[in-house]
Amino acid sequence: MDGKFKKIVIDNSDTIVHMWLDEVDSLKDGNYTSSISDELFENTNREFVNVIFSSIQKQGASISLEEFSEKLINLGWPLSYITDGLQVFRRVTVDYILSQSDQVDSTYISNVLKSVDMWVEPIIRQLVNEYSGSWEHIVSLQRVALQELSAPLIPVMDSITVMPLIGTIDTERAKLIMENLLEGVIRHNAEVVLIDITGVPVVDTMVAHHIIQAAEAVRLIGSTCILVGIRPEIAQTIVNLGIDLGKFPTKSSLRKGFTAALEITNRKVVDLDGKEESIGRMLDSLNGE
Amino acid sequence: MGLQSCVNINKEWDIVGARQMGRDIAREIGFGTVDQARIATAISELARNIYLYAETGQICFEVIDNINQKGISMIAIDSGPGIRDISQVMEDGFSTSGGLGAGLPGVKRLMDDFDIKSEEGKGTEIRALKWVR
Numbered sequence: 383m384d385g386k387f388k389k390i391v392i393d394n395s396d397t398i399v400h401m402w403l404d405e406v407d408s409l410k411d412g413n414y415t416s417s418i419s420d421e422l423f424e425n426t427n428r429e430f431v432n433v434i435f436s437s438i439q440k441q442g443a444s445i446s447l448e449e450f451s452e453k454l455i456n457l458g459w460p461l462s463y464i465t466d467g468l469q470v471f472r473r474v475t476v477d478y479i480l481s482q483s484d485q486v487d488s489t490y491i492s493n494v495l496k497s498v499d500m501w502v503e504p505i506i507r508q509l510v511n512e513y514s515g516s517w518e519h520i521v522s523l524q525r526v527a528l529q530e531l532s533a534p535l536i537p538v539m540d541s542i543t544v545m546p547l548i549g550t551i552d553t554e555r556a557k558l559i560m561e562n563l564l565e566g567v568i569r570h571n572a573e574v575v576l577i578d579i580t581g582v583p584v585v586d587t588m589v590a591h592h593i594i595q596a597a598e599a600v601r602l603i604g605s606t607c608i609l610v611g612i613r614p615e616i617a618q619t620i621v622n623l624g625i626d627l628g629k630f631p632t633k634s635s636l637r638k639g640f641t642a643a644l645e646i647t648n649r650k651v652v653d654l655d656g657k658e659e660s661i662g663r664m665l666d667s668l669n670g671e
Numbered sequence: 672m673g674l675q676s677c678v679n680i681n682k683e684w685d686i687v688g689a690r691q692m693g694r695d696i697a698r699e700i701g702f703g704t705v706d707q708a709r710i711a712t713a714i715s716e717l718a719r720n721i722y723l724y725a726e727t728g729q730i731c732f733e734v735i736d737n738i739n740q741k742g743i744s745m746i747a748i749d750s751g752p753g754i755r756d757i758s759q760v761m762e763d764g765f766s767t768s769g770g771l772g773a774g775l776p777g778v779k780r781l782m783d784d785f786d787i788k789s790e791e792g793k794g795t796e797i798r799a800l801k802w803v804r
Contacts, residue, residue, distance in 0.1 A: 552683050584690060584708065586715040587771045594771075615708035622709065623716075623777030624763050 387497045390479055392439065398478055399431050405470045418459075426454075430467055438501045447505060451512040464509045472502050533559040535566035538668070541573035542643045544636070548581030556592035563596050567605050574643040575600055578636050580611030590625045597630045606646055608632070610639030637665050677731040678718075680749075686718040689730045693745060696732050700741050701803050709781045710743060710801055716774040717747040717797055723768055725751020725794065735800070742783075742802040750794035757787055 391398060406427055433450045454464065479494050480486055532555045537543045543566055547559070567575055577593065579585065585593075597607035609632040612620075620627065633639040644650055651665075676696070678689040693714040697707045714730060721728035728749030735742045754760050761779065766772035775797075779785040784800035 550687050552686075584711045584715050586712050586719065587773045587777060588715075588719055590773075591771045615705040618705055619708050619712045619781065622780045623712065624773045624780065625771060625777075 384497045384500070387479055387494060388438065388501075390482055391475055392435070394478065394482070395435055398474060399435075401474045401478065402431055402467075402471055403427055405474060406467055409466055409470070426459075427467075429453075430464075431471075434468070434471055434502075434505060437505050447508055448512065451509045455513060455516045461510065461513045464513075465506065468502050468506050468509075472498050529558070533562040535562050535570075535575075537566075537570040537572070538640070541571060541647050542576070542640070543567065543570050543572040543574075544576045544578060544640075544668070546578040546581065546636075549583070551582060551589045551592065553588075556589075559592065560596050560599060564599055564603060567600060567603060572605055574606050574608060574646050576608050576610050576636060576639045576643060578611040578639075579609065579616070580613070580636070582616075585616050585620060587623055587625060590620065590623070590627070594625075594627065594629070601630070606630070606643075608639045608642060610634070610636045636669050640665055640668065675731050675733045677729050680718050680721045680728050680730060681726075683722055686715060686722060689718045690714050693730075693732055693743070696734065697743055697801075700734060700743060702743070702801070706801065706803075710745075713778045713781045713799055713801075714745060716778050717745070717799070720774060721747060721749045721751070725749035727751075740802050742800055744798065744800045747797045747799075748794070749796075753791040753793055753795055754787075754789040755791050757789060761787075 403424075407423075429450060433446050437447055451464075475498050476494055479498070480491065483490065483494075531548075533545065533547070535543055535545050545559070545563060545566075551559070563575060563577075566572070577596070579593070582589065593609060597609065600607040607630050609627065609630060612632055612634055631642060633642060641651070676692065678685060678692055680686065680689060690711045694707055694711045697710045702710065718730055721730070728747065728751065731746045731748070733744045733746070735744050759765055760775050762772075763776050764772040766774075775787070778797075778799055782799040782801045784798075786798040787795070788797075789795040
């Protein structure tokens, strides 16, 4: 049976391709592909249908299928283009085979459906796998990139280091912060560490708890931790939550924190008459904007 | 009552999603930055409680638009272990997970209205409401 259907389809591939192209073209309007030029759309459709037919002929996965999916992924076309296209192909092919047959009963129809499904399914499976594989790859790369950004420690000058935190702090990141902080304090021989939370959107009890623990751990190894960059709205929520941050010094900005750090280490910024501000400018640039 | 939108909490990053959605809604209704931060923090606490204790649950937001006032209502629902002694968890400094124990009482202080229902072994439902001033 299967061989017979296949023969019908392959012998009449031109007609089926034609029907398919018409159907897919009608999907284009007001759909995902409306921003794609007609020429590219047509070429891709032709390539797509060739890939489908070559895969049916060869029975199962083929290299052209892999190349095609790679190309679509690179072009950034939606997965729905492929699933829609194959759905249309299934419909058109079943219709065509049925219209070419003389006696049609329910077993015949179910045989046709089964055969066509068997041709289309491996293609769908492989294309969807390629797509999700590429997404997973991107996500894992981004996770690595995020991790690299997550807890940097900057030695600004002798015995003063800064850890600027930007973005959401989750459990994993909190652990990294603690580790990097302690390791960095020892390595740079820092007396004062400034933790800057200007870029942390929300300070809830979990984040506060981790910061308190980190500060306490820094205190245990003999250094001082100053929490800087507390925005007014964050200060209010911390008070509302009833979190006690009284165990270590806090400052509103990195600039003030840095001045305090200098005081702790018995230093201060001195203007060199006239062409002073080299340190002041450095502080400004540290301050973010 | 306005439309309701929900966020499922299954993993830690869903907390961020819930927070983001709550903050967006709050901004739309016209909350100031301080109240936005309060709302985001409250959502963060509720969502984290779901993630920590019940593992899965839902946070739903509703915009309340009366004649004289507007507000956001959030409902955190889970079918986790429930809370045995509600008055105990509403005390400052009580925590079973080694945290600060400021979460629930903190949320109550951050919001204008707070209601908690819980049954041991069945789950917890917390409603919190904040009016635009």
